[in-house]
Every structure is written in C-alpha cells, then in structure tokens.
Amino acid sequence: MEFTLSEERRMLAETAARYLRERYPLELRHANAARAEGFSPAQWREMAELGLVAALLPPEAGGLGGAGADIALVFEHLGRALVVEPFLATGVLGATPLWRLGGPEAGALLESAAAGATLLALAHGEPEGRYAPAHVATTAREGAAGWRLAGRKAVVLNGDAAARLVVSARVSGALTDEDGLALFLVEAGAPGLTRRGYGTVEGGRAAEITLEDCPAAPLGAPGTAFPVIEEVLARACLALSAEVLGLAETAKGITLEHMRTRKQFGRPIGQFQALQHRMVEMVLEIEQLRSAVMLAAARLGAPRRERERAVSAAKNLAGRVGRLVAEECIQIHGGIGMTWEHALPHYAKRLVMIDHLFGDSDHHLARFRDLGMAG
Amino acid sequence: MDLDLSPGEAAFRDEVRAWLAAALPARIRDKVRAQKRLTKADHEAWHALLAGRGWLCLHWPRALGGAGFTPVQKHIFEAEMVAADAPRIVPFGPNMLGPVLIEFGTAAQKAHCLPRILSGADWWCQGYSEPGAGSDLASLATRAVREGDHYIVNGQKTWTTLGHHANAMFALVRTDPAAPKPQQGISFLLIDMASPGVEVRPIVTLDGEHEVNEVWLTDVRVPVENLVGRENDGWTVAKYLLGFERTGLAGTAFSRQGFEHLKRIARIEQADGRPLAEDPAFSLRMAEVEIDLMAMDVFNLRMVSAANAGEAIGPEASLIKIKGTELRQRITDLLRRAVGPYAMPFVPEAFDEGYNDAPIGPGHAAPLARQYFNMRKLSIYGGSNEIQKNIVAKTMLGL
Numbered sequence: 001m002e003f004t005l006s007e008e009r010r011m012l013a014e015t016a017a018r019y020l021r022e023r024y025p026l027e028l029r030h031a032n033a034a035r036a037e038g039f040s041p042a043q044w045r046e047m048a049e050l051g052l053v054a055a056l057l058p059p060e061a062g063g064l065g066g067a068g069a070d071i072a073l074v075f076e077h078l079g080r081a082l083v084v085e086p087f088l089a090t091g092v093l094g095a096t097p098l099w100r101l102g103g104p105e106a107g108a109l110l111e112s113a114a115a116g117a118t119l120l121a122l123a124h125g126e127p128e129g130r131y132a133p134a135h136v137a138t139t140a141r142e143g144a145a146g147w148r149l150a151g152r153k154a155v156v157l158n159g160d161a162a163a164r165l166v167v168s169a170r171v172s173g174a175l176t177d178e179d180g181l182a183l184f185l186v187e188a189g190a191p192g193l194t195r196r197g198y199g200t201v202e203g204g205r206a207a208e209i210t211l212e213d214c215p216a217a218p219l220g221a222p223g224t225a226f227p228v229i230e231e232v233l234a235r236a237c238l239a240l241s242a243e244v245l246g247l248a249e250t251a252k253g254i255t256l257e258h259m260r261t262r263k264q265f266g267r268p269i270g271q272f273q274a275l276q277h278r279m280v281e282m283v284l285e286i287e288q289l290r291s292a293v294m295l296a297a298a299r300l301g302a303p304r305r306e307r308e309r310a311v312s313a314a315k316n317l318a319g320r321v322g323r324l325v326a327e328e329c330i331q332i333h334g335g336i337g338m339t340w341e342h343a344l345p346h347y348a349k350r351l352v353m354i355d356h357l358f359g360d361s362d363h364h365l366a367r368f369r370d371l372g373m374a375g
Numbered sequence: 376m377d378l379d380l381s382p383g384e385a386a387f388r389d390e391v392r393a394w395l396a397a398a399l400p401a402r403i404r405d406k407v408r409a410q411k412r413l414t415k416a417d418h419e420a421w422h423a424l425l426a427g428r429g430w431l432c433l434h435w436p437r438a439l440g441g442a443g444f445t446p447v448q449k450h451i452f453e454a455e456m457v458a459a460d461a462p463r464i465v466p467f468g469p470n471m472l473g474p475v476l477i478e479f480g481t482a483a484q485k486a487h488c489l490p491r492i493l494s495g496a497d498w499w500c501q502g503y504s505e506p507g508a509g510s511d512l513a514s515l516a517t518r519a520v521r522e523g524d525h526y527i528v529n530g531q532k533t534w535t536t537l538g539h540h541a542n543a544m545f546a547l548v549r550t551d552p553a554a555p556k557p558q559q560g561i562s563f564l565l566i567d568m569a570s571p572g573v574e575v576r577p578i579v580t581l582d583g584e585h586e587v588n589e590v591w592l593t594d595v596r597v598p599v600e601n602l603v604g605r606e607n608d609g610w611t612v613a614k615y616l617l618g619f620e621r622t623g624l625a626g627t628a629f630s631r632q633g634f635e636h637l638k639r640i641a642r643i644e645q646a647d648g649r650p651l652a653e654d655p656a657f658s659l660r661m662a663e664v665e666i667d668l669m670a671m672d673v674f675n676l677r678m679v680s681a682a683n684a685g686e687a688i689g690p691e692a693s694l695i696k697i698k699g700t701e702l703r704q705r706i707t708d709l710l711r712r713a714v715g716p717y718a719m720p721f722v723p724e725a726f727d728e729g730y731n732d733a734p735i736g737p738g739h740a741a742p743l744a745r746q747y748f749n750m751r752k753l754s755i756y757g758g759s760n761e762i763q764k765n766i767v768a769k770t771m772l773g774l
C-alpha cells in the first residue's frame with residue numbers, strides 16, 4: 001500500500017498548481033470562456049508545454065503518464081481552478097481512441113494534440129441516447145470512395161472548435177448493440193459535416209453535429225470498437241470525478257472563508273452550529289469522493305468489470321457530492337452566493353452540470369449494481 | 376373533515392378558471408409557459424387586466440378596490456393563476472405595501488398610494504436588505520436624519536427585486552441609532568425613486584439574469600409625511616408585512632405545476648429504451664416527490680382553512696415556508712436531471728420574445744438548468760430556511 005505521490009507526480013502537481021495559481025485567476029477564466037472558441041488557445045498551448053496534456057497519455061502514445069493517478073491528479077487541479085481549456089475533449093476523449101486504435105495518422109496527431117496544437121473531440125452521444133454507452137444510430141457505409149457516415153451527434157464537448165472529430169458509428173447490429181460499433185476520424189472541414197456550436201450552462205462549449213454522407217477514416221477494424229468506447233468513457237468519468245473533487249475543495253475553501261468573515265447577529269456565521277454541522281457533512285462527503293477517486297484511478301488498468309465498477313462508484317459519488325456541495329455552499333453564502341460576480345456560484349454550476357456528462361448519479365448507480373450482479 | 380371544495384368554492388374556482396382562460400393574453404401565457412423573460416410592459420398589461428376585474432389586490436377589502444377574498448378564495452385563485460400560466464402578481468405593491476398602508480397608513484397615504492397601486496401608476500420595490508443586514512435585518516445601517524419636514528437618507532439597499540422597474544421603494548431606515556435595542560430605532564419610509572441621490576445598479580445573478588439590484592441612497596430627501604407608522608416603530612410595520620410575505624412562499628401551486636411538467640417530460644424522455652417515467656430509479660424519485668407534494672398540499676390547506684376561520688398563523692408559516700421551498704427546489708432538480716445531457720446547452724437569447732431558432736435538443740430542456748439554479752433563492756430569501764428553523768425551535772418548541 002502506498003498513498004504518497006511518486007516524485008514525477010509530485011512535480012507534475014506542483015507545476016500545475018503553480019501555473020494555475022499564478023496565471024489563471026478567475027477573471028481570466030471568465031474571459032477565456034467568453035471567447036468564440038470557449039477557451040484561450042494561447043493558455044492551452046502554455047499548459048500543454050508544461051506537460052499537462054501529455055500527462056494524460058502513456059509514453060507509447062507520445063505522452064508522459066496516462067495512468068489513472070495521472071488523470072486524477074491533473075483533473076483535480078483543473079477543477080480547483082475551474083479551467084475551461086479542452087483537456088477532457090482533447091487529452092481524454094479524443095486522444096484515447098487514437099492511442100488504442102492507432103491508424104496511419106495517429107502518431108502525428110497525438111503528438112500535436114499533446115503539444116496543444118491540434119484540438120480533438122469525441123462525437124459519440126446522440127440526441128436520443130441519453131447516457132447509454134452503446135446507443136448509436138449513426139451509420140457507417142463503405143463505398144467505392146471509402147467510408148461515409150450519416151447521423152446526428154449531441155452535446156459534443158468542444159465539438160465546435162475541434163480540428164478532428166472521433167465519431168462513433170454503427171456498421172451492423174441494432175440501435176443499442178455493443179457489437180457492430182466503429183470509431184472514425186473526421187476532418188473539421190469534411191463535406192457533409194455540420195456543426196452548431198453553443199455555450200453550456202457552466203461556461204463551456206459544445207456542439208450539435210450532423211453527418212450527411214460524410215467521408216471518414218476508420219480507426220481500427222470497424223465493428224469492434226465498443227471496448228475502446230467503454231475505456232474512453234471510463235477515463236472520462238474518472239477525469240470528471242477528479243474534477244469534482246477539485247471543484248469541491250475550492251468551493252469548500254471559499255465557503256469556509258465566508259463563514260469566518262460574514263457576520264450576522266454580531267458574530268461570524270461560522271459560529272452557528274447549524275452551519276458548522278453542514279460544513280462537516282460536506283467535508284465527510286468530499287473525503288468519501290476523494291477515496292472513490294483514488295480507487296477508480298488505481299483500478300483504471302484493471303480487468304473490465306473491476307475497472308467499470310470502481311469508475312461508476314466514483315462517478316455516482318461525484319454526482320451526489322457535487323450537487324450537495326454546490327447547493328450547500330450557495331445556501332451558506334446567502335444572496336451573495338447567487339451572484340455572477342462571486343466565484344462560488346461558478347464552481348457550483350460546474351459541480352452540478354458534470355452530473356450531466358457521461359452518465360449521471362442514477363445511471364452509474366444502476367450500472368454499478370448491474371456490474372456487481374453479473375459477477 | 377372534508378378535503379374537497381364546497382359547491383360554493385368549486386363555483387368560485389370555475390369562475391376564476393373561465394375568466395383566466397378568456398382574459399389572459401395568449402402571447403403572455405406562452406411566454407410564461409416557455410419560461411421566457413417577461414418585460415415590464417408584460418407585467419403591467421397583466422396587472423391592468425387583473426385590476427379591471429378587481430382581482431389585483433387580493434388581500435384588500437372591496438371598498439378599497441381589492442378582491443376581498445377569503446383565505447380560501449385567495450388560495451384557489453393563486454392555484455388557478457399558476458395552472459393557467461399567468462404571470463405571478465408582482466407582490467410589492469398589491470401584496471406587501473397595500474396591506475401595510477391599510478393597517479398603518481395615514482388617510483393621505485391611503486388616498487394617494489392605494490389607487491396608484493391599483494392603476495399601475497406606481498411600481499414598488501422592497502428596500503429592506505443591506506450588504507451588512509440580511510438575516511439580521513435589524514442591524515440595518517441606512518440612516519435617516521430628520522431635517523425640518525424632511526428625512527435625509529443615506530445608505531445602501533441590496534437584492535432589490537425588480538428595483539430597475541420601480542419608481543417607488545418602501546424602505547426600512549435607522550432613525551434612532553441610540554435606541555437600546557436595534558429593532559427600536561427603525562422607521563418605515565416611502566421613497567420616490569426619482570429623488571436626487573437614488574441610484575439603482577444591476578446585480579447579475581448566477582444564471583446571467585438581471586432581476587435584483589443595489590440601490591444607493593445619497594442625501595435623499597424624503598418628506599416626513601412619507602413615514603408609515605410611528606417614527607422608530609418601523610419594526611412593527613415590517614413584522615406585519617413579513618406575515619403576508621411568508622404565506623405566499625409555500626408555493627404549492629408552483630410545485631404542483633412543476634410536478635405535472637416533470638411527468639410530461641418524463642414520459643417523453645427515453646432512458647434505456649423506455650420512457651424515463653418508467654425508469655426504476657427515476658420513477659421512484661418522482662413518486663416520493665408526489666407523496667410529499669400531496670401531504671404538503673393538505674398542510675397548506677390546513678393553514679388556509681385555519682386562516683379562514685380567523686386564526687392567527689404562527690410558526691406554522693415557517694414550517695410551510697421550509698417544506699414548500701425545499702419541495703419546489705427538489706422538483707426543479709428532477710426537471711434538470713430528467714433531460715440528461717440536454718440540460719447543458721445555454722442560449723440566453725432563446726428566452727427573449729421573438730427568438731425563433733430551433734431549440735438545441737428537445738424544446739422543453741432549455742430553461743431547466745437555469746431554473747434550477749435560479750430557484751436556489753427560494754431557501755435564501757423571505758427569511759432563510761435556517762432562520763425559519765430558528766423561529767420554529769424558539770417559538771414553537773420553546774428551545
């Protein structure tokens with residue numbers, strides 16, 4: 001058993017913490033989020049140069065880490081600073097299929113992605129699919145001129161700005177079959193690709209995507225992509241759970257400070273036991289989440305069932321704890337916790353909205369139960 | 376015991392329902408239904424229609440132009456308003472200041488202000504809270520100093536709901552800083568927002584909306600005849616008003632409507648090949664909320680009926696406020712969760728009249744996350760839920 005960080009990870013953590021502390025104040029975060037791309041390409045590149053994107057990928061994919069502990073560490077720090085740059089879309093959702101399935105372009109693309117030069121996105125979820133991991137109606141057909149995709153993809157994170165999209169499509173089987181799925185690489189300028197970009201509630205960007213007879217290059221052998229899709233989602237859920245941990249830590253810190261300084265009835269509101277106990281509840285739940293994130297990070301390389309159970313446990317807790325912390329911190333702040341000008345509500349929004357990505361707490365609860373019974 | 380409406384009550388409900396169906400403009404109803412932004416003109420148009428029917432000022436006696444409703448009638452009326460997707464009555468003039476003036480106002484104040492509330496000539500806002508005085512309202516610091524036949528007012532109010540639409544504010548100000556208890560040196564003043572020295576600054580809330588404001592008061596001259604009640608006795612007036620504020624905060628009609636909306640959406644949304652309404656976990660969450668809602672409805676009726684019998688509502692009002700707001704918040708939470716990933720898109724322009732682009736995802740999804748975050752206010756204002764619990768512990772339980 002070993003709970004201390006390795007030397008490399010300790011340095012990575014320090015690098016991330018220092019950069020975010022010195023170069024990523026909340027006003028800048030808001031300004032980055034308000035740009036057309038939804039982030040700052042310059043800062044994205046700086047963070048990539050520090051190795052924060054490469055840390056999400058293993059050496060064989062041109063990275064410097066790639067283990068669960070690396071993902072958890074990076075995303076916890078991103079959460080602490082409420083970073084909007086496309087770490088998840090590029091470093092996890094887009095890069096993992098390229099690493100796992102290769103293809104002629106994969107090496108160069110991964111290198112460029114890790115350097116912050118090429119933006120990737122995963123177009124997998126569909127308008128009717130909710131959180132079902134194998135729900136894919138988009139079709140792929142091979143013709144004389146190569147593969148062509150047709151279908152619609154929903155809430156594609158950073159899908160509006162991505163230079164390359166990894167798109168899931170079905171070559172055979174029924175709507176929710178795990179067999180018959182394939183992943184493809186689609187160029188941003190491909191004919192037949194339409195993207196409608198928009199902002200999201202917590203300040204990110206996403207896109208609705210329509211594919212009409214859109215040319216695409218297969219990643220791996222079409223029809224067998226589901227295990228990779230599942231692994232991509234597992235890595236994303238770990239990343240998001242760790243992000244919730246970081247967000248919750250900062251929200252807790254801001255709220256503690258408020259409890260110490262805000263005075264009503266002649267004393268700091270932190271002296272009211274009703275509020276003290278609620279803060280303690282939050283601390284307890286955040287510790288539960290921290291442990292669940294550690295477990296999921298440790299099990300990321302384990303056999304499928306073990307990995308998936310640990311990841312669903314973490315994402316379920318992240319959903320529950322995220323909502324609790326968001327709601328309680330706003331409440332303890334009172335009116336000021338409802339204002340755009342204050343930092344806290346922006347953390348609260350991200351804490352809550354992460355539950356809407358890649359399975360909410362109910363989805364992962366059911367999944368955890370189902371995985372347990374199967375074994 | 377009979378939990379159903381009497382024939383007379385049912386006839387009244389039908390009358391209200393029929394009138395709403397005929398009188399509420401479709402344009403306004405559709406905006407409320409789609410949770411689009413209402414303009415000042417929308418509110419004013421709707422107030423004028425209600426006033427024309429005699430149903431704007433529900434608490435006031437008929438002789439003064441009010442509806443003269445009994446508590447039961449008022450309850451029925453408010454439920455019908457919500458069910459019809461009518462805008463809620465902006466409460467500050469009709470529900471708050473009106474009853475206060477009727478109880479404490481001078482003849483001149485009544486003669487001047489009440490007709491102007493009915494006609495819509497005045498839009499009032501509530502100037503109670505200050506940056507340093509929220510839950511501890513009695514610590515308010517806005518100062519009013521008597522100078523001849525004027526008070527000179529200096530200070531800052533905050534969280535002033537719709538203050539940017541208002542031309543008048545009723546405010547609590549400190550007139551005697553030396554009083555032995557903070558509650559004793561406070562007065563209730565009517566302030567013309569057009570007076571020199573009044574500055575309204577917007578506060579943008581976490582959902583990006585402008586609903587509340589800061590109001591800065593610098594050497595504002597207020598004629599002494601704008602004092603309501605006695606000088607230094609404003610706390611009595613404020614407490615009287617608070618009673619009216621709190622009864623409206625249960626919002627069971629909103630919960631009922633939100634729940635019906637949730638049922639509609641849960642039948643449309645698909646989860647794992649079946650409607651979300653049949654999802655094992657989600658359907659149980661809905662069932663649990665419905666049980667609470669049914670019980671809450673009856674709790675509310677118990678209070679309404681006690682009020683109808685002339686009984687004073689004490690700390691039960693606090694219980695209703697806590698439970699009612701928690702329930703509304705839980706329903707907005709489920710609504711947000713019901714739409715899955717499509718809770719994410721945020722297109723603020725879509726809430727303006729005349730926006731006709733296709734929605735992103737199902738049309739019902741767009742307002743839900745925004746509504747969830749906005750409704751966090753329910754447990755903060757009107758006396759936070761923690762303060763309500765303190766009241767219950769102290770006055771009801773003697774702890």
Ligand SMILES: Cc1cc2nc3c(=O)[nH]c(=O)nc-3n(C[C@H](O)[C@H](O)[C@H](O)COP(=O)(O)OP(=O)(O)OC[C@H]3O[C@@H](n4cnc5c(N)ncnc54)[C@H](O)[C@@H]3O)c2cc1C
Pocket residue numbers: 262264265269272274275331332333334335336338500501502503504506508509510511533534535536537587752755756757758759760761762765
């Ligand atoms: C959207 C919105 C609209 C509003 N509109 C108006 C308006 O039109 N006019 C107006 O005058 N005001 C308005 N308010 C203000 C509202 O009444 C105050 O926000 C409320 O009184 C709480 O005060 P506060 O925000 O300063 O929080 P604080 O009083 O600072 O409270 C912070 C936290 O401490 C808790 N707390 C405080 N004291 C205790 C205690 N003794 N025991 C346990 N917990 C405690 C509170 O419950 C809260 O959780 C509005 C507020 C909002 C959010």
